[in-house]
Amino acid sequence: MSGAEKIKVKVTEITPINELVTRFRFTQINGELLPTFSGGAHTVVEMDDGGITRLNPYSLMSDPYDQSSYTISVRRDDEGRGGSLFMHNNVTVGDEMTISYPVNLFSLDLRADKHLFIAGGIGITPFLAQIKQLERFNGNWELHYACRSEALGSYVNVLTDRHPNETHIYYDDQSQAINLVNLLDGQPLGTHVYVCGPKGMINWVRKTAEDAGWPRDNIHYEEFLAPQPGKPFEVKLATSNKVIQVGEHESLLEAMEREGVDAPYLCRGGACGQCETHVIGYDGQFIHRDHWLDDDEHASGEKIMPCVSRFEGKTLVLDR
Amino acid sequence: MAKFEFPPSILSRPVWGRLEARSGKSHLMIADAEGAEAILDIATPELMENTHIIYIPKGANHADKLRALAPAQFYEGPSYDASVQRIRRVLSGAHMGLQVYLTGTESLMGQAMRETSTAGIPHSAVQTEHRGSVARRMQCVHCKGITEDVELDPFVCSHCGLNLFVRDHYSRRHAAYQGVCVDAEDHGNIPEPKGIYE
Ligand code: FES
Numbered sequence: 001m002s003g004a005e006k007i008k009v010k011v012t013e014i015t016p017i018n019e020l021v022t023r024f025r026f027t028q029i030n031g032e033l034l035p036t037f038s039g040g041a042h043t044v045v046e047m048d049d050g051g052i053t054r055l056n057p058y059s060l061m062s063d064p065y066d067q068s069s070y071t072i073s074v075r076r077d078d079e080g081r082g083g084s085l086f087m088h089n090n091v092t093v094g095d096e097m098t099i100s101y102p103v104n105l106f107s108l109d110l111r112a113d114k115h116l117f118i119a120g121g122i123g124i125t126p127f128l129a130q131i132k133q134l135e136r137f138n139g140n141w142e143l144h145y146a147c148r149s150e151a152l153g154s155y156v157n158v159l160t161d162r163h164p165n166e167t168h169i170y171y172d173d174q175s176q177a178i179n180l181v182n183l184l185d186g187q188p189l190g191t192h193v194y195v196c197g198p199k200g201m202i203n204w205v206r207k208t209a210e211d212a213g214w215p216r217d218n219i220h221y222e223e224f225l226a227p228q229p230g231k232p233f234e235v236k237l238a239t240s241n242k243v244i245q246v247g248e249h250e251s252l253l254e255a256m257e258r259e260g261v262d263a264p265y266l267c268r269g270g271a272c273g274q275c276e277t278h279v280i281g282y283d284g285q286f287i288h289r290d291h292w293l294d295d296d297e298h299a300s301g302e303k304i305m306p307c308v309s310r311f312e313g314k315t316l317v318l319d320r
Numbered sequence: 321m322a323k324f325e326f327p328p329s330i331l332s333r334p335v336w337g338r339l340e341a342r343s344g345k346s347h348l349m350i351a352d353a354e355g356a357e358a359i360l361d362i363a364t365p366e367l368m369e370n371t372h373i374i375y376i377p378k379g380a381n382h383a384d385k386l387r388a389l390a391p392a393q394f395y396e397g398p399s400y401d402a403s404v405q406r407i408r409r410v411l412s413g414a415h416m417g418l419q420v421y422l423t424g425t426e427s428l429m430g431q432a433m434r435e436t437s438t439a440g441i442p443h444s445a446v447q448t449e450h451r452g453s454v455a456r457r458m459q460c461v462h463c464k465g466i467t468e469d470v471e472l473d474p475f476v477c478s479h480c481g482l483n484l485f486v487r488d489h490y491s492r493r494h495a496a497y498q499g500v501c502v503d504a505e506d507h508g509n510i511p512e513p514k515g516i517y518e
Binding site: 111112113184185186187188189190191211212213214215216217218 | 439445
């Protein structure tokens, strides 16, 4: 069985945070304590959406040391593939669900002298857990959080109440923007910067920091990549000896799972590297969308990350 | 001066690189002796505008050439120990975006690397280039004393007097290679000393 180990949980609380974001609380069905995790970890939530299995990763936002329950926040995406809509429309208190053990691809570097957090929108969630973790050790941190508007500023009040000195909020609709060049400029040696939010924001922070001479090891990012729809395509799986069709609204990984092929995965978002698959042959073009392979590997035509990447063309043969 | 190619060794042994000018807010270059030549190789007027050079000549006569590059700040120290306070002060006031360049002997690079790591710069982000003497800074594993500028193997520990064999095992924390007693089993049986790389 691929993926991290599973935990059976019950939904014990559903809290609307604002027009788009809802918080879900899970406790273990057997009444036992949940595993602790480290700030930045996510869990993969399984959804049975009318026969389609959806597996979506969500950052854990609760206190990493609180083993009584986990919380996640789900932003409703009306244009998305349906996972967030399922959570918003179909899940009710008392439901039993399956989630994965926490997996952390966005952990704090605890050697840092200072942690500088930059969040955009729902990208705030991993930082909520990291802040709780750091507060236990009196860690040195600072948060710069950009939201669309006051009405959509998830957890802004909690943050500014509890951490007025560390929290800085920027509202897009009031034309407030993070002055990143200045912000990075004054940071003491040993600062690590972490960014989670939309792709544009991640790229902006990475590029600005690298241009200012920040070491790569001091720049951390996590992007919520969801598989994108695309043209249907056919894949031959050499090891399983199967020819499968990947539909417009499913990922290559999901299509393999639907066909009963046990393909490895962890993050399902192009970040962890677990699903890396060797290409045996192809005639066509890859649509690479992951953060795992480097540019040369993307160009080589030898590897694909089936959780987020697609293919357009005549034939694709994978070693799976 | 030709660059010395260190023979391949165990993983513990540090691997030195080659300096290149990088983009950054400010630059700190620390060199001893022939390391000055590596700085001269990459210096440009723009780079020097934001560069602080700390140089320990160790008998070499490159200080004037470095001064002529007109770096933003130049400090010439009589020894590493006499310069380390200066290095710490520069690092404690520095901000992210500082680029660090270390060049010269392994002893200088290792000790300065210890300071930059303590200051929070990952060692992968610090550039190095070996120039000049291949002598080593050695720590005696028995008495823990440090002997500088060791050129021969085996050598006599300057603290406890044991005859030590020069190992490639390196301690980042001590910025020193480890020296192990060469005649512990068979007292007095000491091989003829020769150059470390001979
Ligand atoms: S499952 Fe993590 S990169 Fe594909």
